[in-house]
Amino acid sequence: MKEKILISACLLGTNCKYNGGNNLKQELMPNLKALKEKFELIALCPEELGGLSTPREPAEIIGKKVITKFSRTDVSEQFLMGATICVNIAQQNSCKIAILKERSPSCGVYQIYDGSFGKKLIVGQGLTTRRLSAAGVKIYSEDEICKVI
Numbered sequence: 001m002k003e004k005i006l007i008s009a010c011l012l013g014t015n016c017k018y019n020g021g022n023n024l025k026q027e028l029m030p031n032l033k034a035l036k037e038k039f040e041l042i043a044l045c046p047e048e049l050g051g052l053s054t055p056r057e058p059a060e061i062i063g064k065k066v067i068t069k070f071s072r073t074d075v076s077e078q079f080l081m082g083a084t085i086c087v088n089i090a091q092q093n094s095c096k097i098a099i100l101k102e103r104s105p106s107c108g109v110y111q112i113y114d115g116s117f118g119k120k121l122i123v124g125q126g127l128t129t130r131r132l133s134a135a136g137v138k139i140y141s142e143d144e145i146c147k148v149i
């Protein structure tokens with residue numbers, strides 16, 4: 001039986017991104033193919049799992065909160081709910097690895113946007129990444145798939 005790992009659903013082509021699109025990139029295809037051969041992939045989108053709809057307003061982490069760009073709605077609760085559900089899924093499936101989408105306020109691995117909605121990146125992790133990491137799951141960005149295949 002193949003080991004199960006988590007992956008951001010948008011990386012596999014699911015249209016769960018805030019703008020209704022996905023993050024399937026042609027250059028990642030060979031690595032994704034190898035990943036599917038080696039592991040059973042559990043695709044998830046923490047923001048949808050947390051109850052947010054798609055498409056949705058973009059949001060960024062500002063201090064301890066997650067705030068949307070236009071209506072300035074506090075969506076921290078939904079983001080945290082999604083992160084908690086992802087940790088539960090990881091534990092139920094004995095997942096030790098997650099491949100997550102860089103720069104997302106949920107899935108960012110090394111970088112996130114700075115909260116100004118000005119496309120400025122800072123060092124940091126998304127909320128799901130933080131929770132999974134604290135639960136002992138090893139996190140890789142989509143640019144690091146070669147490290148696990």
Ligand code: SF4
Pocket residue numbers: 008009010011016017018044045046047048101104106107
């Ligand atoms: S929350 Fe994660 S899985 Fe969902 S669209 Fe954003 S980066 Fe992709």
